[in-house]
Amino acid sequence: xxxxxxxxxxxxxxxxxxxxxxxxxxxxxxxxxxxxxxxxxxxxxxxxxxxxxxxxxxxxxxxxxxxxxxxxxxxxxxxxxxxxxxxxxxxxxxxxxxxxxxxxxxxxxxxxxxxxxxxxxxxxxxxxxxxxxxxxxxxxxxxxxxxxxxxxxxxxxxxxxxxxxxxxxxxxxxxxxxxxxxxxxxxxxxxxxxxxxxxxxxxxxxxxxxxxxxxxxxxxxxxxxxxxxxxxxxxxxxxxxxxxxxxxxxxxxxxxxxxxxxxxxxxxxxxxxxxxxxxxxxxxxxxxxxxxxxxxxxxxxxxxxxxxxxxxxxxxxxxxxxxxxxxxxxxxxxxxxxxxxxxxxxxxxxxxxxxxxxxxxxxxxxxxxxxxxxxxxxxxxxxxxxxxxxxxxxxxxxxxxxxxxxxxxxxxxxxx
Numbered sequence: 001x002x003x004x005x006x007x008x009x010x011x012x013x014x015x016x017x018x019x020x021x022x023x024x025x026x027x028x029x030x031x032x033x034x035x036x037x038x039x040x041x042x043x044x045x046x047x048x049x050x051x052x053x054x055x056x057x058x059x060x061x062x063x064x065x066x067x068x069x070x071x072x073x074x075x076x077x078x079x080x081x082x083x084x085x086x087x088x089x090x091x092x093x094x095x096x097x098x099x100x101x102x103x104x105x106x107x108x109x110x111x112x113x114x115x116x117x118x119x120x121x122x123x124x125x126x127x128x129x130x131x132x133x134x135x136x137x138x139x140x141x142x143x144x145x146x147x148x149x150x151x152x153x154x155x156x157x158x159x160x161x162x163x164x165x166x167x168x169x170x171x172x173x174x175x176x177x178x179x180x181x182x183x184x185x186x187x188x189x190x191x192x193x194x195x196x197x198x199x200x201x202x203x204x205x206x207x208x209x210x211x212x213x214x215x216x217x218x219x220x221x222x223x224x225x226x227x228x229x230x231x232x233x234x235x236x237x238x239x240x241x242x243x244x245x246x247x248x249x250x251x252x253x254x255x256x257x258x259x260x261x262x263x264x265x266x267x268x269x270x271x272x273x274x275x276x277x278x279x280x281x282x283x284x285x286x287x288x289x290x291x292x293x294x295x296x297x298x299x300x301x302x303x304x305x306x307x308x309x310x311x312x313x314x315x316x317x318x319x320x321x322x323x324x325x326x327x328x329x330x331x332x333x334x335x336x337x338x339x340x341x342x343x344x345x346x347x348x349x350x351x352x353x354x355x356x357x358x359x360x361x362x363x364x365x366x367x368x369x370x371x372x373x374x375x376x377x378x379x380x381x382x383x384x385x386x387x388x389x390x391x392x393x394x395x396x397x398x399x400x401x402x403x404x405x406x407x408x409x410x411x412x413x414x415x416x
């Protein structure tokens with residue numbers, strides 16, 4: 001049954017995405033909920049919608065169209081509902097499955113650790129997916145940025161981000177520390193803050209399954225389980241072990257372990273086989289810089305993935321060029337990976353690249369690959385012409401600085 005909305009207006013000509021036989025069924029005019037976002041969200045969302053609408057129109061000659069449906073979170077929501085995330089926003093995304101979101105500010109004293117984390121947890125968006133690749137012409141601090149082409153699958157709901165922690169000196173912290181010290185014979189200092197780090201079989205399997213499915217569908221070469229299991233043996237070490245077990249059980253005909261690659265195939269990867277391997281987190285941070293092209297899809301617990309995705313993005317132009325999505329079994333919430341940058345809000349100057357490329361991920365999720373490819377090529381062509389926003393302009397000799405809106409117009413002009 002369709003939810004009833006108080007303030008959300010449903011597009012009259014749009015159609016709902018549905019699930020049939022375990023897969024999304026995409027109509028020609030899907031209704032896509034869109035959260036504008038706070039701060040610079042207002043500027044970059046306008047630019048992104050212009051680019052995505054133009055690509056869909058050009059790619060499909062009017063036969064397909066996105067029916068945008070404004071839903072509310074953050075400052076806009078508080079003005080309208082006196083709530084930072086109203087229930088009908090959750091209901092809309094659950095019902096329509098695919099949504100686009102700008103950056104949100106978490107209010108001080110608003111009752112939320114993070115609006116973004118709240119959306120992920122309530123909607124069970126257990127996988128944060130971050131593709132990181134180089135666009136020719138983007139300034140980079142490394143010599144060979146073109147070697148970077150990875151997709152990071154970061155577990156989204158567990159690990160130290162689960163929010164189970166207590167402040168130093170509180171009754172709860174003292175109680176937990178006292179119980180652990182007495183029962184488990186530990187020696188945690190009494191002046192400590194304390195947190196719990198859960199990593200489950202269910203959470204691990206859901207993430208690794210999605211990463212391997214992606215690698216198979218996109219004909220990627222490997223999936224690397226990134227962990228700190230040499231120290232945290234029963235959480236991150238278990239993540240590694242459970243990942244290998246899932247791969248062997250559910251994808252036996254599609255994958256081989258790195259051990260088998262060398263013992264049976266002498267390091268020569270057979271066709272139509274994906275290699276499952278693992279790396280210790282600290283080693284991985286070095287290797288993503290020194291042996292970049294040896295990595296493809298990376299699956300990792302929450303905190304590792306947070307660090308790794310930003311470290312990888314730094315090699316190819318920073319967060320302004322880094323798209324992202326939060327995925328569940330069917331729901332896909334596509335969003336910019338950076339913050340709201342309030343000092344630049346409403347100045348029409350920031351780079352909308354992260355949100356535009358997140359929109360590309362959304363188009364790919366809809367199965368509209370032609371439009372997605374058109375945007376990607378147009379973005380790269382626009383950068384190569386040195387017509388860019390201020391963040392790239394200050395790093396490029398002879399570049400022309402464009403506003404956010406003019407940059408979007410330039411991308412549309414470069415579409416073919």
